[in-house]
Amino acid sequence: MSSAGVVPLLGRVAxxxxxxxxxxxxxxxxxxxxxxxxxxxxxxxxxxLPLAKRVGLAPQQLxxxxxxxxxxxxxxxxxxxxxxxxxxxITLADSAVWxxxxxxxxxxxxxxxxxxxxxxxVIDYSAxxxxxxxxxxxxxxxxxxxxxxxxxxxxxxxxxxxNHLGDWGxxxxxLIQYIDEHPESPWHTEELGSDTxxxxxxxxxxxxxxxxxxxxxxxxxxxxxxxxxxxxxxxxTVARWREIVAESExxxxxxxDRLGVLLTPDDYVGESFYNDQLADTxxxxxxxxxxxxxxxxxxxxxxxxxGPDDQPAVLMARKRDGGYGYDSTDLxxxxxxxxxxxxxxxxxxTDSRQALHFQxxxxxxxxxxxxxxAIEVDHVAYGTILGPDGKPFKTRAGGTVRLMDxxxxxxxxxxxxxxxxxxxxxxxELDTIAEQAGIGAVKYAxxxxxxxxxxxFDPDRMTALNGNTGVYLQYAxxxxxxxxxxxxxxxxxxxxxxxxLEPAERELALALDGYGTVLAEAADALEPHRLAGYLxxxxxxxxxxxxxxxxxxxxxxxxxxxxxxCQLTARTLALGxxxxxxxxxxxx
Ligand code: ARG
Numbered sequence: 001m002s003s004a005g006v007v008p009l010l011g012r013v014a015x016x017x018x019x020x021x022x023x024x025x026x027x028x029x030x031x032x033x034x035x036x037x038x039x040x041x042x043x044x045x046x047x048x049l050p051l052a053k054r055v056g057l058a059p060q061q062l063x064x065x066x067x068x069x070x071x072x073x074x075x076x077x078x079x080x081x082x083x084x085x086x087x088x089x090i091t092l093a094d095s096a097v098w099x100x101x102x103x104x105x106x107x108x109x110x111x112x113x114x115x116x117x118x119x120x121x122v123i124d125y126s127a128x129x130x131x132x133x134x135x136x137x138x139x140x141x142x143x144x145x146x147x148x149x150x151x152x153x154x155x156x157x158x159x160x161x162x163n164h165l166g167d168w169g170x171x172x173x174x175l176i177q178y179i180d181e182h183p184e185s186p187w188h189t190e191e192l193g194s195d196t197x198x199x200x201x202x203x204x205x206x207x208x209x210x211x212x213x214x215x216x217x218x219x220x221x222x223x224x225x226x227x228x229x230x231x232x233x234x235x236x237t238v239a240r241w242r243e244i245v246a247e248s249e250x251x252x253x254x255x256x257d258r259l260g261v262l263l264t265p266d267d268y269v270g271e272s273f274y275n276d277q278l279a280d281t282x283x284x285x286x287x288x289x290x291x292x293x294x295x296x297x298x299x300x301x302x303x304x305x306x307g308p309d310d311q312p313a314v315l316m317a318r319k320r321d322g323g324y325g326y327d328s329t330d331l332x333x334x335x336x337x338x339x340x341x342x343x344x345x346x347x348x349x350t351d352s353r354q355a356l357h358f359q360x361x362x363x364x365x366x367x368x369x370x371x372x373x374a375i376e377v378d379h380v381a382y383g384t385i386l387g388p389d390g391k392p393f394k395t396r397a398g399g400t401v402r403l404m405d406x407x408x409x410x411x412x413x414x415x416x417x418x419x420x421x422x423x424x425x426x427x428x429e430l431d432t433i434a435e436q437a438g439i440g441a442v443k444y445a446x447x448x449x450x451x452x453x454x455x456x457f458d459p460d461r462m463t464a465l466n467g468n469t470g471v472y473l474q475y476a477x478x479x480x481x482x483x484x485x486x487x488x489x490x491x492x493x494x495x496x497x498x499x500x501l502e503p504a505e506r507e508l509a510l511a512l513d514g515y516g517t518v519l520a521e522a523a524d525a526l527e528p529h530r531l532a533g534y535l536x537x538x539x540x541x542x543x544x545x546x547x548x549x550x551x552x553x554x555x556x557x558x559x560x561x562x563x564x565x566c567q568l569t570a571r572t573l574a575l576g577x578x579x580x581x582x583x584x585x586x587x588x
Contacts, residue, residue, distance in 0.1 A: 002118075002156060006103045006111025009513050010035060010043065012076050013090055017045045020069035024062075025055055041081070041089035042510060048086035059086030097509045098497035098561065104512065105492050105568050110575060112516035114156030116523065121152045122160040122337045125349040126256075126263060129166030130248040130270070131175055131202045134255055135400040136393050136457070137351065140382045143446045145349040146261040146581045147528040148380070154579060155523055160341060163263055164333065165252075165270030167245050170323065171206070173227030176240045177219070178209035199251040202244065227323075231275070245270070255403055259439060261581060274332040278324045281332040282317045290368045296320040300331075300364045305356065315360045330357070334365045338375060345376040347526065352381035352452065380526050383454035385446075390456055406457065411438030413463040414471060418588065421465065429587075436583035437471050438463070444470025447580050448532035468536045470582060476539035477573040478588040480566050487552050493564040496557035504545040505565060511541040512568050515576070528580060535576045542569050 017033035025031075031051050038044035048066055052059035063086030070080045070088075078093040104111040125145020128134045145161075153159045179187050186201040212219045229237040249268060256263045282298055285291035291300045297320040301312040316327045337343045348358055358379040365371035387393040393401050415434035419425065425433070445462035448470075449455045463471055501509075518534040521527075551562040574584040 002114045003107075003109055003112075005109065005113030005516060006100065006107060008517050009076070009092060009096065009100055009510065010037070010517060012096075013043045013045075013092070016070050016077055017047055017066070017088065017090075019071060020066045021047060021051065024065045024069040025051065028054060035090075037510065037514075038089065040083070041079075041091045042506070043090040043092075045088040045090060048088065052086065062086060063088060094501040094506075095497040097501055097506060097513075098495050098499060100513050101509050101561075101564055101568055102495035102497065105495070105564055105571075109154075110515060110568070110571060112154070112519060115520055116152055116155035116157035119152075119157045119344045120160065120342055121157045121345045121347065122162055122341055122343040123149050123152070123347045123349065124162045124164050124333075125149075125347075126252075126261075127164040127166065127350070128248075128252055130245050131172070131199075131206050132166075132248075133199055133203045133400075134252060134403045136385050136403060136406060137400075139403055139406070139442075140351065140385060140446055141349045142256075142259060142261055142263075143443050143581065144380065144382060144451060144528060145347075146259075146263070147443075147447055147531075147579060148347060148349070148523075148526060149262055150579045150581060151519060151523050151528070151531070155519065157345075160337075160343070161263055161267040162269055162337070163267045165245075165249075165268055167248075167270035168272040168275060168329070169325065170224070170227045171210075172241055172244070173225075173230055173237075174209045174213050174223040175202075175206055175244065176230065176237055177223045177226040178212060179205060179240065181219075181222075199248055202247065245272075258404075258407060259443075259581075260583070271326075271329045274329050274336065275324075277332040277336060278318075278328050281335055282324075282328065284335075285317055285331065285364065285368055288368050290364055291317045300360070300367075302360055302363055303367075304363055305359060313356065313360055315364055327357070327361070330361045331364060334361055334377075335370050338365070338370045343375060345378075347378050347380050349380040349382070352383060355379055355381055378526060380451070382451045386454055386456045388456055388458040388460075393457060407439065407442060410442045410459050410463060411435055413459045414438040414441055417463055417465060417471065422588070433585055433588055436585055437474055437588070440470040440474055440577070440582040442470075443581055444473065444532065447528040448536070450529050451527055468532075473535055473539055473573065473577060474582070474585060475588055476542065477570060477577065477584045478586060480542065480570040480573070481586045483546075483551060484563070484566055484570060487559075487563055487566075489563045489567065492567060493560040495561055495564045499557045499561045502549055504541075504548045505562070508541045508545040508565055508569065511538050512565070512572055515572050519579070531576055532580060535573060535580075538569065538572060538576075 014033045014035040017035055021031050021033065022029035028051055031047060034046040035043050048059045048063035052062040063082040067080045067082045067088055070077060075093050076096045077090055079091040081089045083089050123145055126138060126142040128138045149159050149161050179185055185205055187205060213223055226237060230241055249265065282291060285300065286298060291298050297316065298318040300315040300317055305313040307313050316325055317331060318324060318328060337346055362371060362377050371377060385393050395401055411434050414437045415430060418433055418437065419430055441462045448468055462469055465471055465475065518530055522530040549562055551566060554562055577584040
C-alpha cells in the first residue's frame with residue numbers, strides 16, 4: 001500500500017526557504033534552498049551565497065531579504081537569523097518538533113513514505129555455485145543484497161530476489177562423469193544428509209574431477225561427451241545433475257536460514273534456467289549487428305572499453321565450439337529480466353572484480369536495445385573480506401574459509417561477551433541471544449563499512465559491546481525497551497506539543513525525524529552503511545538524552561513526552577536493524 005508519509009522537518013524548512021526565494025527573487029525561483037542541520041540553530045540555509053552571485057547582490061543583503069521573506073505564520077519555523085556572509089540560521093517552533101514526534105509515533109511506517117511505489121526492482125545476489133561450498137566470498141553479496149531487498153521492499157518497490165545460482169556449465173559434465181566412474185565415492189556410499197556434509201563431499205569430488213580432467217586426456221574426452229549429453233537432455237545425466245543441484249540447494253538453504261536472509265527456494269533462478277534462451281539471445285545480438293563472428297566464435301566487441309592490448313574488450317556470446325558460458329548467460333539474463341520480468345531497475349550485487357564483466361553486459365544490452373534510458377541498472381560492487389591480519393582471508397592451512405565456521409566463531413564470541421555481562425541469563429536464553437547477536441555482529445560489521453572498501457573479518461572487534469558494532473546497537477535497543485517496561489508504557493504515549501523541549505530532547509527528536517531521509521539516501525546510493533551510520537548516531541543521541549532527561553520520575557506532561565521519544569527511538573532502531581537484516585531483541 002502506498003503512503004505519503006510525514007514530511008520531515010528538513011523538507012518543510014527547505015520548502016519555506018524555497019518559497020522565500022520565489023517571493024524575494026521570482027526570477028531565481030528554481031534555486032536550491034541548500035538546507036541542512038546545523039550546530040548553531042536547528043537548520044541552516046546557504047542559499048544566499050550562490051544566489052547573490054547570480055543576481056548581483058551582496059550575499060548579506062540577499063540573506064537579510066530572504067530571512068524577512070520566510071513565512072513564520074504556519075507555526076513550523078519560530079525564528080530566522082542572518083549570520084556571517086549571509087547564512088540563514090533557522091530555529092523550529094518547539095510545538096512543531098513535538099507534533100512531528102507524535103505524527104511518526106502514530107504511523108505504522110513511522111511516517112516514511114513509499115517512494116519506490118510501483119517500481120519493479122530485480123536484485124541479483126548471493127548466487128553461490130552448485131557443487132561447491134559457500135565460502136566467505138559469498139557472504140557480502142548475501143548480506144548486502146538482503147539489506148537492499150528489505151530497504152526497497154519497505155519503500156514500496158516490487159522486489160524480485162534473483163539468486164543466480166551457478167548450476168550450469170561444462171564442469172557438471174566433468175563432475176557427473178567422475179562420480180559415475182567412481183562407485184566408491186562418498187556420493188554413492190554416504191547417506192545424503194540434510195546438513196552440509198554432502199556438499200563438502202561434492203566439493204572434494206569436484207576438486208578430484210578437475211585434477212583428473214587436467215591430467216588424463218581420456219577422462220577429459222569422456223567428460224566433454226557428458227556435457228553434450230547433459231545439454232541434450234539425456235535422462236540419466238540430467239537426473240544426476242538434479243540430484244547434485246538439490247543437495248547443494250539444501251546446504252545453501254541451511255546457511256540462509258542461519259543468516260536469516262529473505263532468500264527462499266522460489267528465488268533460485270540459476271544459470272540453467274536461461275539455457276533454452278541462449279540461442280535466441282545470440283541470434284538477436286547478431287541480427288541487430290551487436291555481436292559479430294570472430295574465428296568461429298560470436299563476440300560482442302566493446303565500443304567503450306579497450307583491453308591492455310588496445311583492442312576492444314570482448315564479451316563471449318558463443319564459444320568457437322558452439323558452447324555458451326558465463327557471458328552468454330548474463331546476456332540472456334538481462335534480456336529476460338527486462339522483456340519478461342519488466343524490470344524498472346536492475347541491481348547486480350557481486351564483488352568489484354566483476355566490474356568489467358557487468359560494464360560489458362550493460363553496454364551490449366544498451367546497444368541491442370533491451371536496456372533503455374527508462375531502466376536503471378547498477379553493478380553493486382563491493383570490496384574483499386580480509387583476515388584479522390589485513391591479508392586475504394584463508395584458513396591456517398591456506399584453504400578457503402567456510403562460511404558456517406565463521407558464523408560459529410562469531411556466535412561463540414558473543415555468547416562469552418553476553419554471559420559475562422548478564423550472568424543471570426538461562427542457558428537457553430543465552431543461546432538465542434548469542435545466535436541473534438552473533439549473526440547480527442557479522443552482518444553489521446559488513447554493512448557498516450562503505451561497500452566498495454575491503455574490510456577485515458575480526459570476531460573480537462565486531463562483537464565488542466562498545467563502539468560502532470551490531471551488539472552495541474542491539475543493546476541500545478534492548479535498553480530502551482527495558483526503560484519502557486519499567487515505565488509501564490504499553491501503548492503509544494500521548495504527546496503534549498505545548499510541553500517544554502530540552503536541548504537533548506530536541507537533538508533526539510530531530511535525529512528521529514531524519515530516518516526516512518537517510519533510508520531514501522541509502523536506497524539511492526545503494527549504500528546500507530548510511531543507514532548503519534544513522535542508527536549509531538541515533539543510539540548516541542538517545543544516550544545523551546537519557547543521561548540528562550529522567551523519564552520515569554518526571555512530572556506530566558514531560559514524562560509522557562519523554563516516553564514518546566523512547567517509544568519512537570525503540571521503534572526506529574528496531575525498524576532500522578530489521579532493514580539491515582538484524583534481529584532487535586527486547587532483552588539482552
Ligand atoms: N555465481 C557467481 C560467482 O560465484 C556470481 C553470479 C553473479 N550474478 C550474475 N548474474 N552473474 O561468482
